Amino acid sequence: MKPVLQVALDLMHLKRAVEIAGEAVEGGADWIEAGTPLIKSEGVDSIRTLKRAFPGHVIVADMKTMDVGGAEVEIAAKGGADVVSVLGLSDDGTIREAVLSARQYGAKVMVDMIGVVDRPSRAKRAEELGASYICLHVGIDEQMKGSSSPLEVLKKVSEAVSIPIAVAGGITSETAPELMKAGASIVIVGGGIIKAENVTAATRKVKDAMLSGEGIANELSKKYGKDELFTAFSKVSTCNIADAQHKSGVMKNILPRIDHGVKMVGRALTVQTSKGDWAKPVEAIDRASDGDVLVVDAGGSDIAVFGELAAWSGRMRGVRGVVIDGAVRDVEAIYEMGFPAFSRHIAPNAGEPKGYGGIGHEIICGEMVVRTGDWIIGDESGVVVVPQEMAVEIANRSLDVAERENRVREEIKRGGTLSKVQELEKWEQVH
Known part of the structure; x- marks a missing residue:
């Protein structure tokens, strides 16, 4: 045939x-x-x-x-x-x-x-x-x-x-x-x-x-493997990822301290510290690899443990951003340099480098469990965590969500509305 x-x-x-x-x-x-x-x-x-x-x-x-x-x-x-x-x-x-x-x-x-x-x-x-x-x-x-x-x-x-x-x-x-x-x-x-x-x-x-009989390049519906995850996660939003994970993985009350269009994608390097102690967050930069994101559990403290000089140190080491369940300072300088930072608080005052805590073990940040090696994605909507063992699947599911939204957007532009395209009244829950 x-x-x-x-x-x-x-x-x-x-x-x-x-x-x-x-x-x-x-x-x-x-x-x-x-x-x-x-x-x-x-x-x-x-x-x-x-x-x-x-x-x-x-x-x-x-x-x-x-x-x-x-x-x-x-x-x-x-x-x-x-x-x-x-x-x-x-x-x-x-x-x-x-x-x-x-x-x-x-x-x-x-x-x-x-x-x-x-x-x-x-x-x-x-x-x-x-x-x-x-x-x-x-x-x-x-x-x-x-x-x-x-x-x-x-x-x-x-x-x-x-x-x-x-x-x-x-x-x-x-x-x-x-x-x-x-x-x-x-x-x-x-x-x-x-x-x-x-x-x-x-x-x-x-x-x-x-x-x-000749293949024609086409990115749509491409499936990504473990070596392509940075590219895959860079193509989607935190909203796409949250939908793909059925609302799980979203850090709570961790807010973006970034300029419009800035995005963060990388592997977590976890840090635990005590109130106002900025020693371990700064020491972690020396242990970081290119592509890492520092994820800091500072216990929700409102005393800063990260600022402009730490951000510059991170940038020079290839760190892709920082997420702090605590406070960050020097926000105007961090904005200007385009270094992705996310935190619970902003504060001008820093603590002292006492050295309590640790680097690389399981922590809680934004009420989410984070392990070193998990994927961290942040944008203007917030921060999501993708468990490392689920990363390939979630990356591909997120791309699927984004592609389907692209098609719906096109149908809306042709004169529909979101309600009409999705036939919401027909499909409202009856329970």
């Missing part, structure tokens, strides 16, 4: 899904997928609506059926689906019943290998059971952890089956051609298209890459 570009409408709102699908079709999308979130949110009517809106296009219902395959395929096919997804993790009987039902109602079955361990073997069995397509799928939650594309397993599956193979999971115009060369016939793109401010252009870029 000729290469197919399938756009996955993993959205909550049907109205938005139809609008975005129209833009994607204009850009060259071949198949339109009613994503699982859309089907769960709007029901089978989402499939029916898409079929009416795009009668000349193949409509894929990503049902992710796990049981009662015959019944669920019947529901989707009667709603207008041409292709229905069934999970490869399901029982052989489920796949068999799904295939028989699809044949009865003029549809086809795509078996999704998400979560399957031995994908070549299971794909071969799905083909024996009558599946028309195999889908190699790196799930969104798996992508957020920095998981790679299904390139290696794709090569093995393409050797095991003769039916067309679809690939899904963080695919962009940069990676699509390589996957096609490895054996994919259907390229499924979700976020790389539906989160774009210009969906038509984003779709066309992927399609052009598929047709030319």
Whole structure:
């Protein structure tokens, strides 16, 4: 079969899904997928609506059926689906019943290998059971952890089956051609298209890459690994990160002492000190590495433990900023030099360098536990902490939040309002 570009409408709102699908079709999308979130949110009517809106296009219902395959395929096919997804993790009987039902109602079955361990073997069995397509799928939650594309397993599956193979999971115009060369016939793109401010252009870029066989650079929906975290966190706001962490990690009552546009991103070097004792915060600068952020637990004291000279020392050592659960002074000079500082208080008076406390151990700052090595991000909205073991996932989830907001912003600029775009009245909680 000729290469197919399938756009996955993993959205909550049907109205938005139809609008975005129209833009994607204009850009060259071949198949339109009613994503699982859309089907769960709007029901089978989402499939029916898409079929009416795009009668000349193949409509894929990503049902992710796990049981009662015959019944669920019947529901989707009667709603207008041409292709229905069934999970490869399901029982052989489920796949068999799904295939028989699809044949009865003029549809086809795509078996999704998400979560399957031995994908070549299971794909071969799905083909024996009558599946028309195999889908190699790196799930969104798996992508957020920095998981790679299904390139290696794709090569093995393409050797095991003769039916067309679809690939899904963080695919962009940069990676699509390589996957096609490895054996994919259907390229499924979700976020790389539906989160774009210009969906038509984003779709066309992927399609052009598929047709030319040459990757086209595209940052949208790029997934970042552990060596790229500084870049990833620099692209998002503390608000994006707070949303990605479900409101956790936000330091309380730690306020920005920065000029407009100044941002702080780095790894924590923790310091604990007593009231007014500035010895350990200053000594920590000598232990800091390029890219560190000093995070100081001064017990909420209103006597300064950090000022202009310490800030200059930090800058010369490559320190990216300071966060103090206590007081900072010389704020006008710190503003002028552009050194990111965040604190609970501002005070002109400093204490004495007595040397109490320690460096590098777990502390409490802004009512948040902070360990050396955690990621600290600060901007004009405040400071957030990202645990080091969750950093890759939270960075990618934060970028996802930012990209989705970019798309909503574009829809508002076209004449909508936030309330209308999100259909707030329809989706208000009824509890």
